[in-house]
Amino acid sequence: MRELDCPHSRIRLDQDEDPGRHEGRPRQRDGCAASNPKLSARQEAHLVALHAVGGHTISELEELFSITRSTVYRALTRDRARAAT
Numbered sequence: 001m002r003e004l005d006c007p008h009s010r011i012r013l014d015q016d017e018d019p020g021r022h023e024g025r026p027r028q029r030d031g032c033a034a035s036n037p038k039l040s041a042r043q044e045a046h047l048v049a050l051h052a053v054g055g056h057t058i059s060e061l062e063e064l065f066s067i068t069r070s071t072v073y074r075a076l077t078r079d080r081a082r083a084a085t
Contacts, residue, residue, distance in 0.1 A: 038067050039067065047061055
């Protein structure tokens with residue numbers, strides 16, 4: 001048995017167990033659970049609106065919101081999924 005070094009969780013695990021599995025969250029490289037959202041719901045809605053108008057590129061949205069390209073694409077994908085249901 002070993003204890004995780006992650007400050008967010010102090011769970012004792014067997015060597016072959018997946019640390020993220022116990023918390024029901026995706027496993028991160030360092031074994032910590034997923035972090036807080038990078039954008040608030042309001043910021044994400046603003047990002048989607050700016051993209052929908054067509055006035056900003058993905059790169060501009062990255063800089064404007066201080067997030068990575070993949071975070072921009074995840075926000076847009078979540079919006080499309082919400083619109084489809």
